[in-house]
Amino acid sequence: MDGVAHRTMTIAGWGSILRQYLYITSYYFIAIVLLAAGVLKIYDPAPMLGTLEMIQFLNNPLSVLIATILPVIEIALGILLLTGKKMRISLIAATGLFWFFFGFSVYGYAVGLDANCGCYGNVIASDFGVGMILRNVLFVAIASMLVIAHKKNNHK
Numbered sequence: 001m002d003g004v005a006h007r008t009m010t011i012a013g014w015g016s017i018l019r020q021y022l023y024i025t026s027y028y029f030i031a032i033v034l035l036a037a038g039v040l041k042i043y044d045p046a047p048m049l050g051t052l053e054m055i056q057f058l059n060n061p062l063s064v065l066i067a068t069i070l071p072v073i074e075i076a077l078g079i080l081l082l083t084g085k086k087m088r089i090s091l092i093a094a095t096g097l098f099w100f101f102f103g104f105s106v107y108g109y110a111v112g113l114d115a116n117c118g119c120y121g122n123v124i125a126s127d128f129g130v131g132m133i134l135r136n137v138l139f140v141a142i143a144s145m146l147v148i149a150h151k152k153n154n155h156k
Helices: 003-043 046-054 060-083 087-111 130-154
Strands: 119-122
Touching: 003 060, 003 087, 003 119, 003 130, 046 060, 046 119, 060 087, 087 130
Parallel strands: none
Antiparallel strands: none
């Protein structure tokens, strides 16, 4: 094998390894974000409940229901992803959840909600604004990339 061909294969091999590390790192990042968000909402539900109560079309029982179910969903998805169970459906559900969070962040910013959304309890401040929107765009992009990569890797 000549030097150019060997160098090309080596570069291609490194690209594949880097893609695998990016996938694995992104995958566990998303799982940990979901798990942490769910646990922190259970630990300190007041910020999220306060934000939900600011939304005029939600009544109190619905706000409490959302505040009860959402952390359970986040924790369940985080655990499913960490354990590798139901990976495809878990990735799709996580992506859908991040799209919902993105929409909620845009809504909150558009209507002028001036509060910590309670995404991470009071541990990490998460006020409505451009920063929250960009964070959710990043989460949607990472989760979407994982869904696409998972589909490509399992349907060759």
